[in-house]
Amino acid sequence: MKAKVYVTLKNGVLDPQGKAICHALESLGFDEAQDVRQGKFIELELADGTSEARIEEMCRKLLANTVIENYRIEIA
Amino acid sequence: MKSAVIVFPGSNCDRDMAVALREVTGRAPAMVWHRETVLPDVDVIALPGGFSYGDYLRTGAISAQSPIMAAVKRAAEQGRFVLGVCNGFQVLTETGLLPGALMRNAGLDFVCRDVPLTVENTQTAFTSAYKAGETIHIPVAHHDGNYFADTDTLDRIEGEGRVVFRYAEDVNGAQRRIAGIVNETGNVLGMMPHPERAIEVAQGGTDGRRLFEGLVRAFVDA
Secondary structure, X not given: OEEEEEEEEOOOOOOXXXXXXXXXXXXXXXXXXXXXXXXXXXXXXXXXXXXXXXXXXXHHHHHXXXXXXXXXXXXX | OOEEEEEOOXXXXXXXXXXXXXXXXXXXXXXXXXXXXXXXXXXXXXXXXXXXXXXXXXXXXXXXXXXXXXXXXXXXXXXXXXXXXXXXXXXXXXXXXXXXXXXXXXXXXXXXXXXXXXXXXXXXXXXXXXXXXXXXXXXXXXXXXXEEOOHHHHHHHHHOOOEEEEEOOOOOOOHHHEEEEEOOOOOEEEEOOOHHHOOEHHHOEOOOHHHHHHHHXXXXXX
């Protein structure tokens, strides 16, 4: 089975890389770009039957730093 | 005073740290590979700077899970001194031994220069050889030194005097210009600036030396 994990910065945590991307889009003429937040996408190949609780544990222990990041799990 | 330096794959300040410890304590530290599970009998454990695991995932995140870190955590809980510099500070926040996180510098640039620091608290063993409020100059060299914690955490560590070094000018966007903090019991210090790179005149400054001297003094006085 596969699981997808999306790691994003919490609201209120400054994202200088997202800001730089936003500025680059603006300078390319994409005036629509108002704000950019950058995150991570992690694809996991897991043993069949792995519980969501186990994947949560992976997120809390390693994949995300919950001081600054949120995570969202999608099981394919 | 006996010491050890933990070496991770990608550490690059481990030898500078070893030289500083040897120069000031008079004894060569044990160099401990991160795969080890047992620490030698030492008083001070240093986590050096560098780019352990290539900063993959997040700075310090993979190293924080290294086998030796369980032993470092236990040693810290027993009151041994733990000094994390630069990547070592990042590893300490990732293990939860220190609060907060170190994020990409606000200006996105790698910052590599001497910076002025204010010594905010001289009541720790690490800072006992400095004068309160003194400005010292220590080099920084990092891309991810932008200290972040939520407001409650910031207020708490400030109130408890746990911010021991503060940048005297904005260096990397760190909240409240925090450059170094200690844990609740004062035996774990994490700091982005490199005191081991300022221990003799040939390095351009000696303000880092007193950090190690303070530690040595803690053992002489004990």
